[in-house]
Amino acid sequence: MEALSRPIINHRGAEFHRFYEQLIEKAKKLFTTEGDVVILSSSGTGGVEAAVQNLIRPGDKAVVPVFGEFSERLADLLEFAGGSAVRVAAAYGDAPSIAEIEDTFRRNKDAKALFVVYNETSTGVAFRQLKQAGEIASANGAFFVVDAISNFAGDELPVDHYGVDICITGSQKCLAAPPGLALLSIGRRARKSIEENRRSSLYFDISRYLRYLERKETPFTPCLPLFYALDEAINMIFEEGLANRIVRHKRCSDALYEAFEILGLQLFAKRQVRSTTVIAVEQPENVSGKQFRETLDEKFGISVAGGFAELSDKLFRVGCMGQVNREHVLSTLAAISSALSMLGFENPKEAALGAAEEKLKGL
C-alpha cells in the first residue's frame, strides 16, 4: 500500500527504464523461466485474452479442460478469437484426468495448443497434473498455456520445468498486490509464433510489448502505482522465499479443510484436486447462503464469496492466498463456526480450532 504512492515518473525516461528492467528480471525469477515476461495494465482476464489472441488464429484448434466458470470463459475466449475449443469436461468439483486429455489429443492430432486453468476459483479445484499435461502437449507439438491467475506464487509452478509456453497471472491473488495488472511469461517457442501472427488487438499485441521490453518500456502508458506495488510485493515474496510461501499456503489450506470437516461441513472439491488457495464448501441445507455471508461480514468483518452463477447459494468459498497466515485462518474459522451456530447450525467449534492449530504448528 505504501509503494502505491511513490511519485509518478515519466514512463519514457531513464528512471523508469532502471525500475522496469529490474522488475522484469525479478518476475522472470518468480516464473522460473529463461523466457520473457510482459506486464499488461489490465485484469487477469485481459491477460488470458492476450494469450489467446496472440497464439490462436482463426481456424486453430485448442484443447481445454473445462471444470468451472473460468475454464468455460477460457473456451469462450478461444472461440471469440475464431479458434475452435475442444472441451474436455469434468463435473464441477472435479477436474478432467490426464487420460482424458491424452485421449482428446489422440482424436485431435491437429490441436495447436492445450490451455489449462490451473486453479478453478469458481469451484475450489486445482488441476494437479500440470507436468504430465505439459508432456502431452509437447509430445503432440502443441503449445502449453496455463492460466494460473488464482494460485501463481501460492502453488508449485516452475514454468520452464513444466514445459509451459505461456503462463498468466494477476497482481491481486497470491502475489498479494492490489488488482490491476496481468503478468505473462512467454517462452521462446511461443515468442516466435506470436511474432509471426497477425493480431486483431493493438493493446493486447504481445509482440509489441516484447519489442518495447528491449528498450525497457511498455508500449502504452503503464499503470505506474500498480507497477510499484507489484515490485514491492515481489520483494516481499523473495524475503519470505517462494518455497516457504507455497508451504504456507498448503498448511493454511490443510488447516481449513480439516477444520471444516470437523465442523460438519461438506467440502465441494474432491480430495485429490483440492485447491490450496480457494476453499469451496457446500452451504449447509438449512442455512441461507446470503444470510450466512451477511452475518460473517457484518458481525465478524470477514468476507467469504458465494458460488458462481447457479452455485451462488450452494457454496461458500474462502480465500486462502497472499499474506494468509495463522491468525487469518483461526479467526476465519472461529467466525464461520459462530455464524453457523447463530443461524441454527450447531457445530464443534473447539474441536475444529484445535485441529487447525495442530496443522498450523510452527507457522
Place this chain on the structure above:
Amino acid sequence: MEALSRPIINHRGAEFHRFYEQLIEKAKKLFTTEGDVVILSSSGTGGVEAAVQNLIRPGDKAVVPVFGEFSERLADLLEFAGGSAVRVAAAYGDAPSIAEIEDTFRRNKDAKALFVVYNETSTGVAFRQLKQAGEIASANGAFFVVDAISNFAGDELPVDHYGVDICITGSQKCLAAPPGLALLSIGRRARKSIEENRRSSLYFDISRYLRYLERKETPFTPCLPLFYALDEAINMIFEEGLANRIVRHKRCSDALYEAFEILGLQLFAKRQVRSTTVIAVEQPENVSGKQFRETLDEKFGISVAGGFAELSDKLFRVGCMGQVNREHVLSTLAAISSALSMLGFENPKEAALGAAEEKLKGL
C-alpha cells in the same frame, strides 16, 4: 496519492456498489452527458481500441483527420478492426479544416463514423472545430467519436451538446489522477449499435460493461486503487469547478506561448490550432534536443518531452495540464530559459517571465 491506498474491498460487494454508483454519476456530470460512462482498467489507448472495436465492423468506413502520431494510431486501429479509414491529412503543426472533412463525407456518403483526436499530444495541436465536425457527422448519419485523452477536463467538451456519441479519456492527463484507467462516455445511439455488434474482444466488450453497470459492478476485477484515486481527482475538479479549471489551463498555456515567443523560440503549432495542454516548441537549431532535455532534468528537475518519432530532436513539448499552476509555469519558464543560456542560446529571461506573470495575474 492518499486515495490510492484505501483498503482493497470486495468488488462484488455492497460497499463497492455504493462507491461505483456515485463515481459513475460524477463521471457523467463531468462528461455533461445523459448517456452512460464506463471505466476500463487499461491505458487510454485501450479505451480508444474499445471504442473502435465496438463500433466498427469489418468493411465499415470511418473518416479520420490525421495530423500526428495519435491520429495515425487511431486510423491504424480502425484498420486493425477490419474497417477502412478514410484519412483527412494535414501537415504536422496544423489540423484539417472543416471544409475538408465536409468534402470527405461528400465523397464517402457511406462512412459510418467520424473519429477525431481532439488534442494531438504529438504535435501540440488541438482540433478546434469539434462542434461543427459533430454537425457534419450528424448530417451524414455517422457516429461521432472523440479521443480527448490529453485534454478532457482541461478544455471545452460538453459531450451531448457537441453531439459526441463516444468520448474517450484517460485518468492521467487533465483529470490529474495516476495512469491506469480509460473512461468512455457512451451515448444512447452508440449504445444501441454496440449492443447489436458482435465483438472480437471480451475485455473490451463495452456492452458487457454496460450490462454490469446495472448491478453497479465491472465485468472484470477493477484496478481498485486507481478507481479510488479517480474518485478523489473528480472531487477535486468539482471543488475547483470545471469552468475554472478550463480557464486555468487556457491562461497557463497563454503565458507559456507568449513567453516562449519572447525567448526567441518558434512555436510548432499554428496559432489558431494551438493546444492548451501540450505546448510544442521547435528546438533551436544550435542546441541539441537530448542535451537540452537532460540539462532541464538534471539541473532543474523539470521534465519536458522531445518530439515523436522523426520529430524526436526537432521539438520539445511542455505539459500544461492537470494541477498546472502559476508556480509551475514560472519555474518551468525560468528553467528552460537558463538551460538554453547554458547551452549557448542567449535569451531575454526577465522579459519572458514578466510577460508570463502578466498573463497569469490573479491566478
